[in-house]
Amino acid sequence: xxxxxxxxxxxxxxxxxxxxxxGAELWLKRDDLAHPTVPGNKWRKLAPNLERALAEGARGLLxxxxxxxxxxRAVAAAAHGLGLASTGVIRGAELAGRPRNWSLAQAERDxxxxxxxxxxxxxEAASGRHEHRAGYYVLPEGGSNGLAVRGAAVIARELADxxxxxxxxxxxxxxxxxxxxxxxxxAGLPDGPRALGVAVLRGEGYLEGEVTxxxxxxxxxxxxNWRLAHDWHxxxxxxxxxxxxxxxxxxxxxxxxxxERRYVAKALWGAYGLLRAGGLRGRRxxxxxxxxxxxxx
Ligand SMILES: Cc1ncc(COP(=O)(O)O)c(C=O)c1O
Numbered sequence: 001x002x003x004x005x006x007x008x009x010x011x012x013x014x015x016x017x018x019x020x021x022x023g024a025e026l027w028l029k030r031d032d033l034a035h036p037t038v039p040g041n042k043w044r045k046l047a048p049n050l051e052r053a054l055a056e057g058a059r060g061l062l063x064x065x066x067x068x069x070x071x072x073r074a075v076a077a078a079a080h081g082l083g084l085a086s087t088g089v090i091r092g093a094e095l096a097g098r099p100r101n102w103s104l105a106q107a108e109r110d111x112x113x114x115x116x117x118x119x120x121x122x123x124e125a126a127s128g129r130h131e132h133r134a135g136y137y138v139l140p141e142g143g144s145n146g147l148a149v150r151g152a153a154v155i156a157r158e159l160a161d162x163x164x165x166x167x168x169x170x171x172x173x174x175x176x177x178x179x180x181x182x183x184x185x186x187a188g189l190p191d192g193p194r195a196l197g198v199a200v201l202r203g204e205g206y207l208e209g210e211v212t213x214x215x216x217x218x219x220x221x222x223x224x225n226w227r228l229a230h231d232w233h234x235x236x237x238x239x240x241x242x243x244x245x246x247x248x249x250x251x252x253x254x255x256x257x258x259x260e261r262r263y264v265a266k267a268l269w270g271a272y273g274l275l276r277a278g279g280l281r282g283r284r285x286x287x288x289x290x291x292x293x294x295x296x297x
Contacts, residue, residue, distance in 0.1 A: 076088065174288040
């Protein structure tokens with residue numbers, strides 16, 4: 001059985017002196033607490049896709065990812081819970097014969113069949129557009145498609161209900177990998193508040209195009225209430241420079257919230273960085289805690 005999600009996720013204020021000194025406020029939308037096995041934005045993006053897969057009578061889920069992909073683990077857990085088969089197409093043919101890392105081992109424990117492909121062929125495959133496997137519902141790498149964007153929009157709609165006078169003073173901030181979560185948040189906001197995405201990889205220009213394409217896929221139109229910050233990726237995807245590690249540890253110690261390093265730490269780092277640069281003066285900033293730390297670091 002797949003347990004239901006615990007929604008709406010909590011919204012908590014952080015009593016931070018730096019934000020206060022800038023006439024600003026910091027809040028956390030605790031999506032990390034949404035679900036025990038499919039936490040954070042994984043639940044938001046998968047929920048409408050799982051509904052569609054079941055409605056179509058799929059007998060399995062198929063998706064793509066790297067050797068440590070949170071999305072791959074989440075798909076395996078969701079399929080397991082729903083009694084569906086699952087297949088994970090994993091980047092790196094050389095991994096096939098090696099002992100499984102903790103992430104792939106967990107996916108296999110949930111019954112996922114792993115297929116390893118050459119890195120050169122992976123990029124083309126990972127959109128899922130050319131995959132036709134009878135009975136399988138295909139999710140692209142990262143799980144970002146039109147339905148996922150609609151699922152992530154619920155984050156913004158919850159905030160509008162939870163935060164009194166949610167309006168032009170509000171900025172909703174999240175980490176951006178494939179762009180689906182940010183696209184959903186922007187699409188779900190009422191008029192007034194704005195969405196701010198912190199890119200976790202070097203993707204200036206490219207990522208803006210991805211978010212726009214996802215808006216078209218989910219809603220058939222574009223939105224103008226969002227922007228991306230590109231100065232907080234820490235050197236690229238998966239890179240955690242010492243300064244970022246120090247910041248994440250400080251935040252965990254100061255406020256008692258576990259900080260996932262590849263995404264959530266960068267979103268928080270970006271929020272503080274932009275505040276220090278004077279960009280968020282007077283704003284109420286809500287950072288969406290989109291995931292949980294890896295069990296192994
Ligand atoms: C914890 C966490 N936060 C944020 C993201 C980024 O979401 P998106 O790919 O929708 O931009 C991911 C993506 O895998 C993630 O695992």
